[in-house]
Amino acid sequence: MVSDLYWRMGFGQIHAGLLIISLIATFYSKGTFRFLFAAVAIILLIFAWYRYQRWNGTPWRKVHGRGMLLYASCAGLEQAKATSEGRRFSIENACYDLAEKMCGQDKILEVMTMIGDLQDEQGLFLQDLILTNFHYVAQKSSPDSIHALAQAAESVKFGPHLVIANIIYNTHGPHEATRYAIALLKGDAH
Structure with missing residues (x-):
């Protein structure tokens, strides 16, 4: 599992x-080294932000x-379990x-109901989100781009992104889930 800080x-x-080492080195060094450590500290600070x-x-x-x-952890455990049981990854x-x-x-x-529904619906879940809520979250988008996203959503297969989208839907509502679906389909969800 990842560190609590990363989480x-x-x-x-x-x-x-x-970052801490570069800040300390900046404080204790002089001349050119102070400048170099300060530059490294600034770069690390910007990246952290x-x-x-x-x-x-x-x-x-x-x-x-x-x-x-979490999915990476779950997938790793499932792969180990599948290997030990002599079956394919599920x-x-x-x-x-x-x-x-x-x-x-x-x-x-x-959870069982959600997984079953998502297995049945697959990409239609995302497609419905986009077609129902796009006018709330993507007001500047053209109808053609929305239609293209909806078409792309239809081909999405069952996987962790659908589970996450459903959890976002249940936790933060349909508009936020639609923002996620659009980011996912545009390749911006990373």
């Missing part, structure tokens, strides 16, 4: 350590980043574990 801020202990904003900037980013970290099992960890163990029935 909260979007950058890890190594980055924070390098950028990562923090990308990690915590919008409600969907908060859920997406942490969800993908994306359904990994996504179920992701949903259970994100929603809580007290919501097992809701």
Whole structure:
């Protein structure tokens, strides 16, 4: 699992350590070395600020980043389990574990229903979000671009992004889930 610092801020202990070392070196050095360490500290500080904003900037980013970290953990455990049992990797099992960890163990029935519905709907879930809510979140978009996104959404297969989109929908509402769907389909959800 990742460090608590990375989970909260979007950058890890190594980055924070390098930033602290460069700040201390800036304080204790003189001349050209002070300038170099100060430049490194500024670059590291700017990058930390950028990562923090990308990690915590919008409600969907908060859920997406942490969800993908959890999914990586769930997928790794599922791969190990599948290998030991002599079967193929199951994306359904990994996504179920992701949903259970994100929603809580007290919501097992809701998680089972969500996974079943998403397996049936697949990309139609995202397509419905876009077609229903685009005028609230993408007011400057042309009808052609919205139609193209809706068409692209239809071909999305079951996976962690759909689980995360559904959790965003249930946590932050349809408009935020639509923003996530649009970012996902445009390749901006990273």
